[in-house]
Amino acid sequence: MAPPVPLLAVRGTEGIFMQNGPPLCSENTTFQRDKQVCTCFTFSRDGSLFSWGTTEKLHVFKVADGRMLWSIDVPKVAAVEFSPKGTTLATWNLYSKSKETAQGDQNLRLWNVQTGACVKSFYQKNRENWCPVWSDDESISVRNVNNELHFFENNQFDTIANKLHLQKVSGFVLSPGSQPSKVAVYVPGSKGGPSFVRLYQYPNFGGPTNALANKSFFKADSVEMLWNKKGTAVLITASTEVDKTGASYYGEQTLHYVATNGESAVVQLPKNGPIYSVVWNPSSDEFCVVYGFMPAKATVFNIKCEPVFDFGTGPRNAVYYSPQGHILVLAGFGNLRGHMEVWDTKKYKMISKPQAADSTHFYWCPDGEHIVTATCSPRLKVGNGYKIWHYTGAVLYKYDSPQNGELWQVLWQPFLQEVFQEKPIKYQVVQSDICSTETKPAQAYRPPALRNKPSSFSKLHEDEPPQNMKGQVECDKQLSKSALKNQKKREAKKAARQEAKLDEGQDKHFAEEPKQTQTVSSAPSSSGDPELDKKIKNLKKKIKAIEQLKEQQAAGKQLEKNQIEKIQKEALLLKELEDLELGL
Template sequence: MSANTQFFCRQPRSVELIQDYEEIKSFPKPSLECRAALYSANGEYFAYTQPNEVVVVKTTKSAPLQARLELQDVFDIFFSPNGTFLALWCKPICLDKESGVWTKNVKIIEVASGNTVLEWSNKHQGGWKPQFTLDEKILAKNNNNKEIHFFDLSTDSPIDLNKPAHKFKSESTIGSFQISPGLNPSIAIFIPEKNGQPASVLIYNIPNFNQPICSKNFFKAERCQLKWNSIGTALLALASTDHDTTNKSYYGETNLYLLGIAGSYDSRIHLDKEGPIHDITWSPSAREFGVIYGYMPAKTTFFDARGNSIFSLPPSPRNTILFSPHAKFVLVAGFGNLQGTVDVYDRQNKFQKITTFEATNTSVCEWSPCGRFILTATTSPRLRVDNGCKVWHATGKLIYMKEYQELYSITWKPQKVSEFPPLKVLEAAPAPHVSTKEYLEKKKTIESASVSKPAGAYRPPHARRTTGSVAATSLHQLEARRVPGASVPGAVPGASVPGAVPGSARAGKAAVAAKVESKAAAKNRKKREAKKKEGETPEPESNEASPAPNSESTTAATAAATSAAPTEGGSVIGGVASMEDKKVRSLLKKLRAIELLKMKQANGETLEDTQVSKIQKEEDIRTDLENLGWSE
């Protein structure tokens, strides 16, 4: 394997695959917190930040030091296309509140000499990055969202921030812009819709801003993602809004437009499935692009450079599409809130599927520069567990795996595609690393244990000591049997209370509970008694299948049950639960709460001190229940 890879955990480290995944010892490691680390686009330099400096090293085998730039509180870095310049965003500091003067916290530094070429103030970290043309002769920056200033970096004379070489002015607010990667640079500018006026994407040749060479107007566009193809001849514009006027989507509305710099075509891409657009990407060949769209299961369709549909994959839960560097393979996967299934297709063989594998909890996915391997990783802070990286062969075989306590960033070292010959036939996967074998064996053991584990309903801790069914020993049913008048699933009507001795207080309470009258029955009984005293025949009781017992028998039964029950705190008067039963119910409620807390604790959740103290009181609660005559 001849591609380099860079891993970032708490401290950046460089690892080379041709050295059996060993760490490069000569790499100057950081000693303090690292907020940002980045390769240059051509892979020649690697830079990382420290609280008081920025360190730049060359990416040769020995990783020699290139420069140490003494700058404080650098939060973000960005290289020009060929690594000639390094752009830095430092923490802004207000120098004068009354006049609103801030420090010049954005700096453009020449890497070779370490000299500051240009600097200005930008309080917001979002959208601070300047843009360079491919030949690095022109730098463009947004100026107050109304103008775009262009500076000539090819001159040897000092650059004056107040005298840009070229300037683009707009009467409306500039939403975003993107310089093309071609040798003849163009710039695409997005103007959001406002006050009933449609949004627009304008394409100009730099530095001719009198007339756009191509433009497109459309509505439903608060933001727009601009993506050029690799040679800068066509542009994809993904317009989106936060609110869906049809109320069909929580994620708003998305529409895709295709524009050509020659002005020969500009059209909306027709998508035959309703729903949001999940991902778009150009092929490295610049002749086609892929789109994943629609409600799940989403549809994946490939289009040519003029927006004509070429091929569609079957609908599936996917939201990520990546072409390999040589455009031979295409990866379609479902990450984020999806389960992490990855499909690999051979683009040059009529989209024949090569393999499918699972890469769960993936937050980073990249093709290697040689187009033979796929890097997947789980990083923090998106997920703070299972952090680590995996390297897969294009056939779906896992060949390397490494776990980290906290992994923040990971990427391949950028390299030119021309350094690797195009793949005609994919060779067999190399032998897995030792770490991979251990990981696969561990995973197999866990899976076999989960399969052999007997399935069944959850049994609470107090029921695991018995051989009875869960239905007979669950807490809510045991409590229901203790409460007068409560229904128990599966209980036989008229059955005695468990544990009650005939003639005891518990038996008396059960008898009283069985004879409690409803309000309608009591009202009818009083009417019958009144008519009986007057010598009339009593009317039959409504809504009853059998004749009601007379008042004398009812009174006798109630009196007998009441006399059998104690008259102190544990008594039942008129069918009302006793103090003893109320206390039992309260204790059972606490016991159920303790069981829930113990389940959370077993699942790895962190409990508060008050919750831990509740769990510690379980034995005391069970002792109180036994003293009250309750048993499982």
């Protein structure tokens, strides 16, 4: 059976409509376009249900057969979200007060999806983290209420089943995957104390002794926590609002790794600067980070926080894995020019390098073959529209908002993971009727008097090429054995020279020729090949310099980029020296 064609939901000043994805790329006729002002919309997790709000009503629509489940008079819904299994619909309206209701209206409502009945209402003043968080099987759900986490079981919202209370809990994330559920909570530091993140397994709450893991750190005004898909580890991006060194406008960020087995680590990023994007591979065994002052670096790390592949530097600030995890896109959106790099994550080979200028949004299609880039208001109020691409760089469909019109949101219809299987990767650009996939780079302006003369162009930054780090990691693992072997050889040579010096001091023949004795005692062993001796001498000099840099690093000194790169080459230099000395 052929897999379904995902739909693309679109809302803007023209109302709300759905479009068939590739290869059709036409407006879907099962869903009737609603020309009223759409305030929000969403799909259920499996894509079978669709809900949207207008200035007058709230609707729930069944996608498969095009049947409207219900429409009720709930005006100006600002946000809407389905529970994971699609049994409950959560809506949020702006919090308001009136003369009749001094406390305000209960603006967070939970609806039974099948009947349209409101099953529970809450007060929720802030839009941030407004929606309750469910486990994948909906056995538990969580809300943050006045620095307490309130847990409900089996969608019974009239009874709080459990509470987790910590001083000033300001954030939490619930693990995905199967039971038992885990929750990561963040508590900011106070009175000079450190901030911390703790991992608990539901319902085993209590003090630090009951936590699965505990990670404390300074320099954290806020954090972003991200579980991997298996629910075994969390990546924590800790941020400060102000960089006290004055090096960054964005403040200062650090990246931490915490696992449910208690292991934790600081992810070492070899380039200074902001952390723009952190994403887990859907396989849960690696993650990619985009970081550093522009041009930014991008590196893939394994779960031991060891670098696996370095993509070098480039104009990027975001990373996106395909739903199957076999393709990765590095992109530079926002204040950058929309350059994208599409990579095969198995071979670490670049597939394409398209450009989507002025894009504000990027989404992978569930089939893992297509993407959509969009320019939406209010981020940009001109040039609104979207493009559907194939990952090889071909533009398959282009939509431009009408003159004076705005595009507000686009969203792919989601599907369960098993619906679309991973397909072999293509490197040749697929056929397209739209336009050329390659964009000509803009030429720098040159005065007429210089146009017929050779240009003297110099780059502001030195670009770093991609580098496979797997071999480097293996060398680092073997470094202890290699270093120990070389150390024994050096100690043996040193003992031999000292013994020779002692014998020479006792020998009367050498006493008559002191200059010759001095030369013999201080000269290193020679191979008889001047070039080989010179190589050995230079290698020893470089290794000694690296040892000095490592001592400075251990003492807390901040090393430069080139100095860190020298340290990373120590294993290769030691191996090269060992091979040369074995040939003596």
